[in-house]
Amino acid sequence: xxxxxxxxxxGAVYALVAIGYNIVFLSSHxxxxxxxxxxxxxxxxxxxxxVVLRLPVLVVALAATVIVMVLAGLEERxxxxxxxxxxxxxxxxxxxxxxxxxxxxxxxGGQPLTVPFFGGNDVVDLFGGRVYPAEIxxxxxxxxxxxxxxxxxxxxxxxxxxxxxxxxREAAAxxxxxxxxxxxxxxxxxxxxxxxLGLFVGPKTYAVAxxxxxxxxxxxxxxxxxxxxxxxxxxxxxxxVGLVESLAARYLGAEYxxxxxxxxxxxxxxxxxxxxxxxxxxxVV
Amino acid sequence: MNRRLLAYAVTTTAAVLLAGCxxxxxxxxxxxxxxxxxxxxxxxxxxxxxxNAATSVLAAQASAEDVNAKGGINGRRIEVTVVDDAGDxxxxxxxxxxxxASSAKPDLYLNSGxxxxxxxxxxxxxxxxxxxxxxxxxxxxxxxxxxxLNFDLSPSPDDQAKGVAAEAKARGYTSIGVIHGSSxxxxxxxxxxERAMTAAGIxxxxxxxxxxxxxxxxxxxxxxxxxxxxxxxxxxxxAPVGYLLQSVSRLGWNVPMMGDxxxxxxxxxxxxPPAGVLGTxxxxxxxxxxxxxxSYDPAATRVNEMVASMAKLxxxxxxxxxxxxxxxxxxxxxxxxDAGSTDPTALAKSLExxxxxxxxxxxxxxxxxxxxxxxxxxxxxxxxxxVRPSVVKDGQFGHGAGT
Numbered sequence: 292x293x294x295x296x297x298x299x300x301x302g303a304v305y306a307l308v309a310i311g312y313n314i315v316f317l318s319s320h321x322x323x324x325x326x327x328x329x330x331x332x333x334x335x336x337x338x339x340x341x342v343v344l345r346l347p348v349l350v351v352a353l354a355a356t357v358i359v360m361v362l363a364g365l366e367e368r369x370x371x372x373x374x375x376x377x378x379x380x381x382x383x384x385x386x387x388x389x390x391x392x393x394x395x396x397x398x399x400g401g402q403p404l405t406v407p408f409f410g411g412n413d414v415v416d417l418f419g420g421r422v423y424p425a426e427i428x429x430x431x432x433x434x435x436x437x438x439x440x441x442x443x444x445x446x447x448x449x450x451x452x453x454x455x456x457x458x459x460r461e462a463a464a465x466x467x468x469x470x471x472x473x474x475x476x477x478x479x480x481x482x483x484x485x486x487x488l489g490l491f492v493g494p495k496t497y498a499v500a501x502x503x504x505x506x507x508x509x510x511x512x513x514x515x516x517x518x519x520x521x522x523x524x525x526x527x528x529x530x531x532v533g534l535v536e537s538l539a540a541r542y543l544g545a546e547y548x549x550x551x552x553x554x555x556x557x558x559x560x561x562x563x564x565x566x567x568x569x570x571x572x573x574x575v576v
Numbered sequence: 577m578n579r580r581l582l583a584y585a586v587t588t589t590a591a592v593l594l595a596g597c598x599x600x601x602x603x604x605x606x607x608x609x610x611x612x613x614x615x616x617x618x619x620x621x622x623x624x625x626x627x628n629a630a631t632s633v634l635a636a637q638a639s640a641e642d643v644n645a646k647g648g649i650n651g652r653r654i655e656v657t658v659v660d661d662a663g664d665x666x667x668x669x670x671x672x673x674x675x676x677a678s679s680a681k682p683d684l685y686l687n688s689g690x691x692x693x694x695x696x697x698x699x700x701x702x703x704x705x706x707x708x709x710x711x712x713x714x715x716x717x718x719x720x721x722x723x724x725l726n727f728d729l730s731p732s733p734d735d736q737a738k739g740v741a742a743e744a745k746a747r748g749y750t751s752i753g754v755i756h757g758s759s760x761x762x763x764x765x766x767x768x769x770e771r772a773m774t775a776a777g778i779x780x781x782x783x784x785x786x787x788x789x790x791x792x793x794x795x796x797x798x799x800x801x802x803x804x805x806x807x808x809x810x811x812x813x814x815a816p817v818g819y820l821l822q823s824v825s826r827l828g829w830n831v832p833m834m835g836d837x838x839x840x841x842x843x844x845x846x847x848x849p850p851a852g853v854l855g856t857x858x859x860x861x862x863x864x865x866x867x868x869x870x871s872y873d874p875a876a877t878r879v880n881e882m883v884a885s886m887a888k889l890x891x892x893x894x895x896x897x898x899x900x901x902x903x904x905x906x907x908x909x910x911x912x913x914d915a916g917s918t919d920p921t922a923l924a925k926s927l928e929x930x931x932x933x934x935x936x937x938x939x940x941x942x943x944x945x946x947x948x949x950x951x952x953x954x955x956x957x958x959x960x961x962x963v964r965p966s967v968v969k970d971g972q973f974g975h976g977a978g979t
Contacts, residue, residue, distance in 0.1 A: 293827060297794040304791070342850045401625070402843040403815040407850050414826050421826050495822075496791050497844070499815040505789045541795035545758070545785045548795075 292420030294541055295534070300426030300495065302533020303433040307488055308510030309517065309525035310436055311481045317444075317457045317520055318477030320377055324384040325366060327510055328391035328503035329482050333359050333489020335395055338404045338498040341490075348409040348490070355486035362391075363482020367475050388503060396500040406493025425494035432491055436484075437526045444522070453477065457520060509536075512552060516559050518569025527567060531555065610655035611648060611918060613640065614675050615901065616697075617688035618663025625663050627893035631971065632688030632711060633658050634892060635899035635940075638885035643909045649683075650912035654905065657682070663689055665696035672697055676704050683918060684908060686901050687711065698723050707920040709904040718952035725924050727907075727946055729900035731955035733765040737772035739865055739960035740809055740834055745776045747832075753805035754783040755796055755820070762788070762811045765836060769809050781805045788816055794823040801829050813838035817845060821858040833862045834962060837897055840864035840973065845965040854965050863962040869940045870896045871963050872974040882939040883970050896940060896971035903938040910936035927951075 311326040333355050340351030370383040408425040415424060444450035455463040456470050464470045489498075496502055513532045517524025532552055539551035559567060615636050617629030640654040648654055657675070661668035668689060675682050685701055687693050687710040694710045694717050701708045702723050710717060713728040744752055752773055756766035762785070770780045781803035784796035793816070800808065810833050812820055817839050824831070839845065845862065848854045869879045882902050886892050892899075910933070911926035912918050926932050928951075933944045945954035969975040 294794060294798055297792050297823075297826065301792050401814065403818050405818075405844065405849070405851055405853065414828070421828060423822070423826065497815050497818050501789070501815065505791060536790075537792070537795050539795075540786075540790075541799055545787055545790070545796055548787065548790070 292418060293422070294420075294537055296417070296420045296422040296426065298534040298537030299530060300422065300429055300533070301537060302513075302530035303426070303429040304492055304495065304506065304529075305509045305513040305532050306433045306526045306529025307429070307436070307484075307492070308506050309513040309529050310433070310440070310522060311485055311488075312510060312514050313520060313522055313525050314440070314477055314481040314484070318453055319371075319456070319474040320460075321371055321380050321474075322377070322384070323366070323371075323478070323481065324381060324507065325388040325391060325503075326481060326485060327506035328388045328395075329359050329363055329485035330488050330492055330506060331498075331500070331503040332362060332391060332395060333486040334406055334493035334496065334498035334502065335399050335404070335489070336486065337489040337493045338399070338406045341407055342405065352487060352490055355489045356483045357486070359486030359489070360479045360483035363485070364475065364479045366482075367478035371478065372471075372475075388507065392500060392503055395503075399498065399500065401500055403497035403499040406490070406498050408494035409490070412494065423495065425491060428491050429495065432488075433526055433529065437522045441522050449473075509552070512556050515566055516556055518563075518566025520570065521566065521568035524566055524568030609652060611650075611652040611684070612680055612682045613654055613656045613684045613686060613905070614659065614672070614682035615656060615686040615688060616659045616661040616668050616671060616693070619658075619660040621663035628898045629663070629688050630890075631892055631894040631896075631898040632686075632901050634886050634890050635882075636686055636688075636901035636905065637889050638882065639902040639905040641889070642881075642885055643905050646909070649905075649909050650916070650918050652918060661689060661693065663693075665689075665692045668693045669696045669700060672700055676700070676706070682706060683920070684708065684904075686904055688898075688901065691717075698726055701726065705920055707908070707923055709901070709907075711898065711900050713952065718950050720924075720948065720951055723951075725920050727904075727924075727927060727951045729904060729941075729944075729953060731941070731953050731959070733761065733768040734772070735953070735955040736836060736865065736960070737765065737768035739955075739957045740769060740836070741772035741776040741778065742957035743834065743865070743960075743962050744773065744778055744807060744809070747807070749778060749806045751779045751781050751805045752807055752809055753781050753800035753803060753831075754809045755793070755800060756783075756785055756811035757788045757813070757816055758785055759788050759813075761838070765811050773809075786816065786820075790816070791819060792823060793820050794826055797823050797827055797829065801827055801831075805831070807832040807834060810835045810839060812836075812842070814842055815844075817842040818853070821845075821853060821862070824861075825858050831861060835862060835864035837865050837867075840866050840870075840963070840965070841895060841897065846968050846973075848967070854967065859965045863964055865960050866895070866963055866973060867897060867940060867959055868942070868961050869899075870972055871961050872969075872972040878937065878939045883972065887970055892971040894971065895968050895973070899940050899971065903936070903940050903944070906936045906938050907933065907944065 308327050315321055315323045336355040336358050340346045366387050370387050374380050374383050410424040414421045452468045509532055513528035517528030535551050535555050536548050540548040617632050618625045619629050640656045644654050659671045685706050685708040691712040691714045694712050694714045708726045709729050711730050716722050718728045754769050756762040773780050782800045786793050786796050808831055844852045911923045914926040914932045915922040928946050928948050963973045966973045
């Protein structure tokens with residue numbers, strides 16, 4: 292059971308990154324390569340607030356949310372909005388990711404920094420396995436976010452406008468949706484989420500400048516398995532990646548861990564090219 | 577007449593130009609000339625690389641002061657030139673080429689950077705007959721048939737592994753589990769540990785590798801735990817060390833862990849909470865392998881003299897494992913005394929003599945064992961000790977908390 296907890300917690304981290312990818316993707320069909328790096332910046336802000344400045348958790352949570360939201364807003368304004376097509380946006384957001392990797396290393400150095408978890412740092416026994424409180428929080432947070440955002444998408448005007456934009460940007464604009472403004476705020480919201488996540492992800496992964504690169508790839512695989520644009524898909528995809536990675540490392544060896552993850556990805560894409568929960572859209576040719 | 581005059585002028589000009597190209601910059605053996613030492617390092621690199629380079633440079637500068645105070649290299653005063661290569665092989669080669677072509681060609685080159693820089697600079701050094709030492713060995717950097725004027729200062733993974741095996745045997749372990757990263761060093765260290773343990777009569781119950789980009793090592797550790805080794809030999813650097821310690825705690829596994837020197841260089845284990853885990857249950861079972869010189873001992877006069885020399889010139893930013901360059905100049909001074917010359921080939925021959933190595937009175941590693949067939953230090957297991965995690969002061973463990 293300990294191994295399952297370990298895999299699920301890892302999967303929750305990937306799922307949370309994939310959820311961030313999805314928020315932006317749904318609003319503007321942009322794939323924000325820097326999303327994992329924004330989570331990484333969130334962990335560094337959490338470290339600085341909790342360890343260096345010794346601020347209360349709520350203040351740190353607010354600071355991390357605002358700081359990373361501003362960063363994401365700047366990214367949208369200068370690296371996404373001026374670029375006309377989504378293919379080029381892949382390059383510019385990758386550039387932002389590289390910039391954030393370098394900047395964090397310059398500011399905080401290359402060594403891992405501990406981010407204490409406000410819910411305790413001692414291992415607890417749960418359902419016959421051993422797990423850290425931060426890992427339980429990650430799992431709960433991932434599930435709560437998927438449920439909350441799914442409800443928001445279906446029951447609120449904002450959510451419906453986002454879904455409308457996702458379906459057809461021009462039609463949504465004709466129906467009075469300010470698509471540019473909404474795309475900006477979706478970007479900012481994904482940044483705010485990434486900042487807040489720093490307090491939860493940091494205790495598991497440490498604040499370290501290589502974190503963004505480690506999370507970006509697996510987060511993308513989680514998204515591809517679950518289906519681009521699907522929030523439940525991001526959760527299932529993330530947990531699948533985490534579990535496959537852990538079980539393969541345990542029973543096949545670490546050298547087969549990544550191979551197994553990509554084998555699952557291939558299998559899913561061969562049987563369902565749009566991912567487990569992705570929607571197939573018909574095109575007129 | 578005019579033709580003869582023209583021919584004379586051309587010949588004279590050519591001679592002057594040739595002299596300018598080759599002669600002025602040659603490594604002279606004139607005792608009036610300084611003994612020029614060029615040291616490159618990633619001083620402007622990011623993070624820990626910069627601290628490592630700064631310590632390497634500081635060690636060379638301190639050694640130069642100490643050797644100069646005793647008469648220099650065969651009477652020649654050492655002049656150290658520090659060049660920042662940003663930890664980049666291309667920059668290191670460019671800066672080295674510039675120095676070789678200048679009027680102050682170096683007599684000795686010290687590489688403080690990673691093995692990529694050793695690989696890039698060694699052919700150039702051999703071509704220009706420049707004596708060199710480097711802290712980052714490559715596959716063939718210690719092979720005198722390829723690089724007759726180069727000497728490696730850093731002990732090999734095999735040397736380190738023999739040290740771990742000797743310690744495990746001394747503690748009475750009969751079975752060991754091994755876990756190492758997928759880095760180039762980790763992949764060399766893992767099999768080296770297995771060989772050394774087997775040679776020492778200790779059973780290796782499992783040898784697990786982890787991806788250095790992985791965020792959790794629970795699966796690999798659980799696989800080892802199932803085989804019930806008496807202790808774990810651990811390789812890791814940076815965040816993976818933290819993930820390893822987290823995973824061991826998660827499993828509730830009360831097992832002694834013997835970390836390699838890179839574990840000791842991870843700030844997480846040398847910093848107290850909340851920034852690190854020093855003094856917490858996570859490191860209660862951890863000891864790390866370091867050089868004897870890296871562990872503070874008030875009775876180690878030679879090492880303490882070196883630390884004092886370095887501290888006089890500046891802050892020691894990384895642990896003394898990076899201070900090999902202090903030994904390099906002592907070795908050259910001893911070789912020059914033996915050879916009666918500063919000719920690089922003569923110095924290299926002298927450096928291969930055990931008597932010269934003994935007379936150098938080195939500090940970081942007590943005894944180097946360069947031979948005519950291998951220019952690697954072949955460090956004895958006795959050069960290493962195992963220490964409990966502690967804060968690092970003046971580049972040494974054992975000064976404060978956690979000791």
